[in-house]
Amino acid sequence: MPQSRSQRLGAIVLLVASIVGFAIALYAYFTPLTGVNGTLGALVAILANIALAVMALILPALKGNAARNVWRVLILLGLAGTFFAALLLHQWWICVAMVVGLIGLILDLALATRTARPAHT
Template identity: 90%
Template structure:
């Protein structure tokens, strides 16, 4: 894998997790007998996963370390809030998707840190 694409792997994992969370939240919102169909909580989960997907798309485009770190903190807060909302809605698969998103965020931080350091010879 080329070194320029390596830091994007975490953002891709985060994007896929948020899209999967969006699909699950849409299913819960529109399907009868899910217990949360048509509820405000499910709608909030839908909006939160859309925001997470947009944030995941913006993450690789940020240039400065400070901007990326602030953006990562905002993503972490969005992941935690969506996870908590999914817990309250008893939508366990959205919780799983948010944990996978957290793994993607950690991967993004680890790979960006790895590629930023000069190689020791």
Template identity: 65%
Template sequence: MSHSPSSKSGAMVLLVASLAGLAIALYAYITPLTGVTGTLGALAVILACLALALMALLLAVLKGRGARIALSILVLIGLAGTFVAGLLLHQWWIGVAMVVGLFGLILDMRRPSRVQHPAHS
């Protein structure tokens, strides 16, 4: 039995936040006069946001508790690293997107790991 769409809302918030961070990082990387145009740091944030988006999609479909916990830890590390990198690049909106992603991760962690079935007598 699959989860209802509302039970995956945390993973979707994380996905949207990762894609927002990706868009901001791409803008900063491509647009002249952002201060980080063409830099390795902006490229690293682009790749990190792509990885976070992929992990958000995986988090939405995973059902096993252990796998979800392990992936949640990786996502948390990715969010923290990308937040710091965004701030070091002076791209404050990347930091905001990562904080929104953290809220999505917390929401997803509250999702039950499996559907409880009533006991038959």
């Protein structure tokens, strides 16, 4: 059964947050006087946001609760690692984007459990 738009909302929020984080990290990497331009840390933040975007695209396509739960844990680890890297880089807007991504992950989990429960009548 195909997923409705509300069931994919969490993955969409996660995707948008990772794209915004990617754009901010890209700006910080290439713009002089950001304090992190050309650094390995900013490059890692760029790559981590790309990985999170790909994971967000794959999340709605996964079948089975076990696979989705493992994927969610990997996404959570990616969000936490990127958040920590952004803290070390003093890139606060990337931190905000990762918190929004976490909200998207929580939405995905909440909407999946809500639709999986049978209706009590």
